Amino acid sequence: MSVIAETLAAAGAAEPAHAVARGRLDVAMQKVTEAVWEQTIGDFAGVCQEQLSTFARTRWPGVNQEPVLFSAGGKIVGGCLVMVQQLPLRLGAIAVAKWGPMLAEANRPDAMALYAGMIDRLVEHFARERRMMLSLMPHAALGAETPEFEHLLARGFRRGAHFGFPNRYFVNLRLTDEAQRKSLEQKWRYHLSKSEKAGLSFEHAGAERLGAFDALYAAMTDRKKFPDYSAYGTVPALFAIGNPKLRPELFFVRHGDEVVAGAIIFKAGNRAVYLYGATTEKALGLRAGYFMHWHIIGWLRDNTGADWYDLGGTDGFQGLHQFKKGMVGNAGVIVPLPPVANYAAYRLPSVLGEAAFAARELVHVAQRLVDRLRTDRAKPDQKQDGER
Incomplete structure (x- = not known):
């Protein structure tokens, strides 16, 4: 039994x-x-x-x-x-x-x-x-x-x-690439197009690359001076979890040989969740965040059963609101907890x-x-x- x-x-x-x-x-x-x-x-x-x-x-x-x-x-x-x-x-x-x-x-x-x-x-x-x-x-x-x-x-x-x-931002994952791009706000779509001409590449990485993300995350937190109340200390345990369906996924964006952005995503259930992200100072000019999230959306659509990509909240920062709102577009939803x-x-x-x-x-x-x-x-x- x-x-x-x-x-x-x-x-x-x-x-x-x-x-x-x-x-x-x-x-x-x-x-x-x-x-x-x-x-x-x-x-x-x-x-x-x-x-x-x-x-x-x-x-x-x-x-x-x-x-x-x-x-x-x-x-x-x-x-x-x-x-x-x-x-x-x-x-x-x-x-x-x-x-x-x-x-x-x-x-x-x-x-x-x-x-x-x-x-x-x-x-x-x-x-x-x-x-x-x-x-x-x-x-x-x-x-x-x-x-x-x-x-x-x-x-x-x-x-x-x-x-x-309280607002949380949800991207609809069940769209074609064409419909997803059309859903994006115009400014977000503009930055995405620019990023696609910047020589960036997207990669899905394993837990052995966590050290690279740790360095990226620590440098970004120090640079942006955001107060960090997150549960980032739980990341090693989550990647070692026994059930592979519950382990997060790790993604990076490169510019040449340099890693300029990364993200950790919870993929199980009908709502995939953006847990942690990090970028270098160089990533801003390259618009690497737009490039990364666009490819994460496609990966989640093609490799999971999730219907929605939960981007989390803003912690009161207007820049995060504008970025996430543009990605949600007219096919997603912004709703309060x-x-x-x-x-x-x-x-x-x-x-x-x-x-x-x-x-x-x-x-x-x-x-x-x-x-x-x-x-x-x-x-x-x-x-x-x-x-x-």
């Missing part, structure tokens, strides 16, 4: 799912090991970097990882990596899931009913049985509506922290959880204030309401 089959049997998943009140589907939830988790989720439509136990373990080493799989009708239908953070003095704990729970198949007609069923199981286990605050960060919805976030509010979750610059959603079934976890989140936000505000005061840091210059 395979590991996944054993998981299904342990979860009692052979029992058929049945519709329950308010459009939910009844699902079974089973905690699994990290090894089973990462073996299983490689083909999930909703998989993302933040739902990898390898990433979470490296990024937050003091937090307990609790991956759970959901099954219905004898089939695994979703999962969620829950991080359990103990509060000071062991007064309680908070259960956090970033971009989870996630569905194995995003386009099935009962997707929202399955999502609702998964939320019920998480609430029952973490909020009611273990008396924790449950904090979920839903994905950005790619349409005009935000069904997951709206469901959480209707389910009794409360709005939590929001992002200062919804706020965090918090749920507590009892008064004490609610009070403790809210206090813990408030304290963390104060630390973040202080950190951002210090960065704004430092003369060796670039200052955000994008208006809060000007991204669209």
